[in-house]
């Protein structure tokens with residue numbers, strides 16, 4: 265058993281999720297115990313800087329270096345905080361902060377940039393730190409994302425039931441897990457389904473004149489009416505019809521896309537609540553459309569995770585669209601839905617230490633299984 269800290273800040277850029285976990289076992293036969301978990305919000309100024317870089321604002325190399333340092337300091341301090349009143353960990357798995365993600369094309373490899381360099385985190389925490397998890401999958405021709413499908417396979421597969429694990433963070437991503445028997449591993453699928461909360465958060469910020477950053481419980485959207493004509497129009501987006509493997513980010517579903525949505529909505533004369541209801545429906549409907557188009561069959565159960573799980577209106581719409589397929593959360597099968605991604609990076613670090621692969625080629629499209637992450641040792645005292 266080893267104690268590992270997993271650190272993650274996702275596409276919502278709301279803060280650093282830290283999870284302190286105990287991990288037992290090898291490769292896909294592991295068990296984990298969550299000892300502590302907490303979100304450490306970014307200071308406002310840092311968050312705004314990250315969001316503006318994600319929105320493609322030009323910055324100098326000097327500013328980039330400062331940003332990289334500031335993120336590493338924030339990640340290191342989250343790691344030290346999460347273990348403060350516990351027996352210390354011996355390893356950190358740090359995803360860092362994605363500021364740019366470019367999926368591969370026929371002629372180019374993917375490129376994915378996470379800031380918050382591991383060497384500095386190792387130095388500041390005095391703990392071996394594994395970071396830059398996406399690079400090796402990309403070098404093997406993969407999307408570099410999503411990486412959680414292998415962790416979902418290890419922690420959430422079921423001997424008889426087929427499941428979809430649907431993360432709704434800034435971006436949505438799914439792992440399809442057939443029942444765990446026969447050649448189940450090669451039948452697993454995973455990809456980014458499209459927008460999760462990213463567009464909703466941006467729209468709420470704009471519609472509330474900066475007073476709100478998200479639609480708490482989905483209450484605002486729930487008070488409006490969905491414009492199905494717009495949802496149908498938006499679902500024509502090429503991304504939803506592209507077969508997996510596929511990955512995306514705020515580059516595609518960010519500020520520019522949202523402004524297009526506002527323009528499209530003009531002629532329908534929607535209230536702010538109607539607009540949010542319609543945008544929420546896009547998230548729900550694009551998830552279900554992706555399942556219909558690309559899953560070998562509908563799963564027997566959908567387990568949600570990520571912040572979108574707390575958007576009760578979105579959850580309700582998903583259940584309606586999925587009809588008889590029950591929609592619950594990973595909490596209900598024993599895995600914390602808010603901290604699953606942070607836990608995943610603890611597991612990825614553990615696998616790297618054990619020499620186990622971290623990617624699932626059937627999800628990322630890489631040519632082979634590879635070990636993920638670069639190992640940074642703290643300097644000896």
Ligand SMILES: Nc1ncnc2c1ncn2[C@@H]1O[C@H](COP(=O)(O)OP(=O)(O)OP(=O)(O)O)[C@@H](O)[C@H]1O
Pocket residue numbers: 273274275276277278431432433434435436460461464465478479480481482569570571572574575576605
């Ligand atoms: N009570 C709530 N009601 C509605 N939405 C919520 C609530 N709490 C969190 N959220 C949504 O969840 C988002 C954060 O989700 P999460 O932390 O899973 O995203 P992330 O990890 O940054 O994204 P990704 O998985 O794409 O990397 C918030 O930005 C917000 O939109």
Ligand SMILES: CC(=O)N[C@H]1[C@@H]2OC[C@@H](O2)[C@@H](O)[C@@H]1O[C@H](C)C(=O)O
Pocket residue numbers: 274275362364365376408409410411412413431433434435436437456511512513605
């Ligand atoms: C490039 C990047 O940071 N992608 C994230 C993002 O957030 C959700 C979705 O898009 C997913 O593909 C990925 O994160 C998770 C942790 C993953 O790699 O599985």
